[in-house]
Every structure is written in C-alpha cells, then in structure tokens.
Amino acid sequence: MAPLKAFFPVLLASLAACRQCTNLTIPVDISSRQGLFKEVPVETNLDVRAFTTRFNEYQANLTATLLQGYQTLKGSYEISAQYCHPDNGSNGIIQLLSHGIGFDKTYWDLNYNNFNYSYVNNALENGYSTLAIDRLGIGNSSHGDPFNEIQSQAEIEALNAVTTKLRSGAIGQIGSYKKVIHVGHSFGSVQSYWLSALYPNNTDGVILTGYSTASQFLAYFAAGANFHSARLNQPLRFGNVSISGLQQFAAKYNVSMDLVPALQQLVEKAGLDLSAQDVWNLVGSTEVGNLITGFNKTAPPLNYPSGYFANSDLTSDQYLFLFPGNYDVGLAVVGEQTKQPVTTGELLTIGSAPMMSPFTGPALVITGEHDVPFCGGNCYGQVPNITAPNIPAGVKTAFPAASAFEAYIQPDTGHGLALHYNATAGFQVIQDFLANNGLAAQ
Known part of the structure; x- marks a missing residue:
C-alpha cells in the first residue's frame, strides 16, 4: 500500500557524521560549437506530445530535420554545486558528480530516511571529496534558450570548465585537486563519457552509472516519460x-x-x-x-x-527509473516532488557523442539489471552490433585505451540506481573499483 505519509514533509534527522558540505555557485565561461535548430511549437502539452511523436518516429531523424546549421555559442554562466569533504579534510582526489535527466544535484545526496540513500555519504566514508553540480540549464544553474543554447555540447564545455577550475584551485571555497574522477548518471554519464573523449587528459577516472552505448532504447524513455511542458506540469x-x-x-x-x-x-x-x-x-x-x-x-x-x-507523474517515474518491488514509494514521491526537466536541445543532441574515447585511465559502467532507457528493461539481453556478453559490457569498445574497464549489472534495479533499496551496495562497487585501479582515497 502506498503510504499516505509520503504526502507530508519528511522529518529530516541530523546530517550524517564525518562530512562537511557547502553550497556554492561556480562562474564559467564557455565556447561551444553546436547545432542551430529550427524552433517548433512547444507551448502546450499537446505541442510537447507532438514533438515527442516526431522525435520517436521509426527510421526518421528529428535532429536532422530541424538542423539548419551550426553556431558557436559563447557566454558566461553560473553552475550551482554542493561541495563535500570528509571531516579530516581532502586528500587530493575529488569525484565530480553529474546528474541525469529528471534530477538535479540532490540525486547524489538524497536526504530521505536520514541520508540512507546518499551516494555522497558513501564516497565520503571511503575518503573522497565530492562536487555535485546542477548541469548547465537545470536546477539552480543558469537557464537558457531550450532549443539553441542548452544543448549537450554546451553542457560538456561547462563541465570541462568546472573540472579545470578544480585542478587549478580557481574555486576559492574549495582549493585545488590533483585528481578528478567524473561520475555520471544517465545523461550525466553521457556527458562524463563525452568529456573523456574530447578532453581525455582532464579526467583521471570515469564512472558511468545507468549507461550503455545501445541508443535504440532512447525512444522508450521519451515515450514512457509522457512529457509535458514543465511550466504546466x-x-x-x-x-x-x-x-x-x-x-x-x-x-x-x-x-x-x-x-x-x-x-x-x-x-x-x-x-x-x-x-x-x-x-x-x-x-x-x-x-x-x-x-x-x-x-x-x-x-x-x-x-x-x-x-x-517534465515527465508527467509518479507512474512515469516508476517506468523510467524504478524496478517495482525494490524501492520505497515514499522516496519515489519525493523524487516526483523534486524532479527537474529536460530541454528540446538536450533531446536533439543527446546522440551526438563521439563513438570512441582515447581516455587511458580506468572506466567503470554500472547499470541496473532492468534499466529501461539504456537496456530496454533487460541488461542481460543482446542487441544488434554489440558483440558482448551483455549490453553494458558493450561499452568496452568505446574505451579501447582504458587502463582498466569493467561493466557491472546491479541486480533488481531500474535506471535510477540511487533510488533502490540496494543502492549502497552499488555505490560500494564504484568505490572498490576506484581503489583497485590506482585511485584509492585512503
């Protein structure tokens, strides 16, 4: 039975021990070569559904249809972030956390049930510092034109700018870090991978959660979201x-x-x-x-x-992110209360990442067994053009020079790894992989 208490404010216990966290804003200047798209009506919910219908048409390509040319976007933006480090200070290694579609930076530090689902806490307990960001265009970071400004490429440049500032000590509240590990979820994983392809020397480790290279399931995601105009939803x-x-x-x-x-x-x-x-x-x-x-x-x-x-409601949340029977409905309601949108520009450019990354460090893919947008609900399945024992394992071909590669399937889990009862077990797989591949924090 879904709990009625899920509709009342959650009483938060005190913050978990052994952590120091600060909210901050990071200014970035970017230059991004990206698409110039014809804008189509997206005012009403029926307009939005029409956009999705065209986006999902079999053997059609809405990105190519709307693309009118290319532009260089230049601008100054602000990235909202939460910086955390263990009580005993930083040891020179930080995890830079990028959320996926439907979330913001709080995905990594869920305060539900006394932070029992917090990835940040798990990383801190293993000795790492963390910087969780709202991606450019989302949450408390700078917003922009949804067609021709907030696109994948611009977000990659913003992520790279934050990374460079971390290394140089240009973020005054933080100081410098010798090693930066990029951890993503879903679209945040797409961007973390993309950064490793364009700027392979600006990352020391790549962790991709809720990810694969099987792009044919994106239509499942777009249809299952039952997208509405966020401002009306x-x-x-x-x-x-x-x-x-x-x-x-x-x-x-x-x-x-x-x-x-x-x-x-x-x-x-x-x-x-x-x-x-x-x-x-x-x-x-x-x-x-x-x-x-x-x-x-x-x-x-x-x-x-x-x-x-924005995705429509709690039922779309379950389809997109959750595996029935292995999540707390109260947490799912919190996810619906705090959800975030996606832009037309992001949808039109999400598939433009390079096919291969020259990154030479360690790379881990960890995806839920029943992930819908990247595995069609079955990560043990087989898909055309991927000769691997399972779908996440197929990502190995995108990292031919990686010093270590591992693909792990989290059992009884959907796309939103952090929202399931067994989330912390998956978190520890990540920390163990880093520790076993030259990036231990302790």
Missing part, C-alpha cells in the same frame, strides 16, 4: 506565467499538502465507499499531485520557459 515550481493567480487559487481553496486527508474526510462524510488508498491513488499516482501547492512549491519559482519538458 508543476506550475508553482517550474512556471513562468500566472503564478500569482495560481497561488491565490490554492490559498482560497486550501489546496495544500493536506489535500489527501481532507478529501478522505469528505469521502467519509458523504458515506462513499472510497478507501484511503483509493484517495491516495487518485492524487499521489496521477498528475493531480503536481498541482498541490506544497507538493510543487519553490521559492522563487524556477521560471522555465516553454521548451523545457
């Missing part, structure tokens, strides 16, 4: 129009976090045969939840323009 968090009117409506009709028990009281007074679970299902597992004030309120709103897409 969670208007009080993401919106950029009519926010004051929505807030007045919510206040007048008491549309708050108490909606579930309030509805249950009305049901009981009316003598209707509708259980608490039925009420929860109507609100918690549908788009209704995204309209509840406390459920999606951010101060100030993130102000995403049209062209930023």
Whole structure:
C-alpha cells in the first residue's frame, strides 16, 4: 500500500557524521560549437506530445530535420554545486558528480530516511571529496534558450570548465585537486563519457552509472516519460506565467499538502465507499499531485520557459527509473516532488557523442539489471552490433585505451540506481573499483 505519509514533509534527522558540505555557485565561461535548430511549437502539452511523436518516429531523424546549421555559442554562466569533504579534510582526489535527466544535484545526496540513500555519504566514508553540480540549464544553474543554447555540447564545455577550475584551485571555497574522477548518471554519464573523449587528459577516472552505448532504447524513455511542458506540469515550481493567480487559487481553496486527508474526510462524510488508498491513488499516482501547492512549491519559482519538458507523474517515474518491488514509494514521491526537466536541445543532441574515447585511465559502467532507457528493461539481453556478453559490457569498445574497464549489472534495479533499496551496495562497487585501479582515497 502506498503510504499516505509520503504526502507530508519528511522529518529530516541530523546530517550524517564525518562530512562537511557547502553550497556554492561556480562562474564559467564557455565556447561551444553546436547545432542551430529550427524552433517548433512547444507551448502546450499537446505541442510537447507532438514533438515527442516526431522525435520517436521509426527510421526518421528529428535532429536532422530541424538542423539548419551550426553556431558557436559563447557566454558566461553560473553552475550551482554542493561541495563535500570528509571531516579530516581532502586528500587530493575529488569525484565530480553529474546528474541525469529528471534530477538535479540532490540525486547524489538524497536526504530521505536520514541520508540512507546518499551516494555522497558513501564516497565520503571511503575518503573522497565530492562536487555535485546542477548541469548547465537545470536546477539552480543558469537557464537558457531550450532549443539553441542548452544543448549537450554546451553542457560538456561547462563541465570541462568546472573540472579545470578544480585542478587549478580557481574555486576559492574549495582549493585545488590533483585528481578528478567524473561520475555520471544517465545523461550525466553521457556527458562524463563525452568529456573523456574530447578532453581525455582532464579526467583521471570515469564512472558511468545507468549507461550503455545501445541508443535504440532512447525512444522508450521519451515515450514512457509522457512529457509535458514543465511550466504546466508543476506550475508553482517550474512556471513562468500566472503564478500569482495560481497561488491565490490554492490559498482560497486550501489546496495544500493536506489535500489527501481532507478529501478522505469528505469521502467519509458523504458515506462513499472510497478507501484511503483509493484517495491516495487518485492524487499521489496521477498528475493531480503536481498541482498541490506544497507538493510543487519553490521559492522563487524556477521560471522555465516553454521548451523545457517534465515527465508527467509518479507512474512515469516508476517506468523510467524504478524496478517495482525494490524501492520505497515514499522516496519515489519525493523524487516526483523534486524532479527537474529536460530541454528540446538536450533531446536533439543527446546522440551526438563521439563513438570512441582515447581516455587511458580506468572506466567503470554500472547499470541496473532492468534499466529501461539504456537496456530496454533487460541488461542481460543482446542487441544488434554489440558483440558482448551483455549490453553494458558493450561499452568496452568505446574505451579501447582504458587502463582498466569493467561493466557491472546491479541486480533488481531500474535506471535510477540511487533510488533502490540496494543502492549502497552499488555505490560500494564504484568505490572498490576506484581503489583497485590506482585511485584509492585512503
């Protein structure tokens, strides 16, 4: 039964011991050679679904259809980050963490259930420092035009700029690090791999979670997300129009976090045969939840323009990220409450990464057994043009010069490794791989 308490604020215990964390903003200057796309209507949810329909057309290529040429994007941006180090200080090795689509930097340090799902805590316990970033265009980092500014290439350049600053000590609150390990999840893994291909000397280790080189399953992801315009899906968090009117409506009709028990009281007074679970299902597992004030309120709103897409609701979260039976529904609700969007430009350029990386350090791929966007739900399956014992193992061909390569399949896990009951076991696989391949922190 889905817990009603999942709709109430989580009472957070004190931060786990042995860590010092700071939120900061990192200015970066980038120059990015990238696509110039024809913009198509993406104002309404029906527009967004039309975009997805064209994006997923068999034997068609929407990227090529909309591409009008190329441009060099130059600009100054801000990257929001959380820096953490063990209580006993840094030892010169830091993990730079890049989140995937649907998340922000908090993916790596989930505070649910006293941080029991925190990758950051696991890394700190193994002696590493961490820097988790909101990717360019997402969360509290600089936003931009969703078609022709916030594209994969621009985000790679921002990631590389942050990396260079880490090495040189140009981030005043942090100091310099001799070794930088790039850890990604999903689209963050795409970008970490991409950085290793373009700037192989600017990374010391590559950890790719929720990743493979089997691109044919991207359509599964786009369809299963049931994308909406972000500003319409969670208007009080993401919106950029009519926010004051929505807030007045919510206040007048008491549309708050108490909606579930309030509805249950009305049901009981009316003598209707509708259980608490039925009420929860109507609100918690549908788009209704995204309209509840406390459920999606951010101060100030993130102000995403049209062209930023969000997955529809909790059911799409389960399909995209979770393996049924091995996750806490309460944590899944928190994931829906705090989700983040994807831009049209990111979708149109996500498949443009180089086919091969000249990186000569250690590389690990760790992907959930039932990952949908990178394995079609079965990472032990076989796909055309990949001659490997399983789908993640096929990534080895992209790292021909790696000093060490390993592909690990996390059992009973979907795409969102950090959201499952056995997450910490997967985290430790990562730390052990690093320690066994010349990147031990202790």
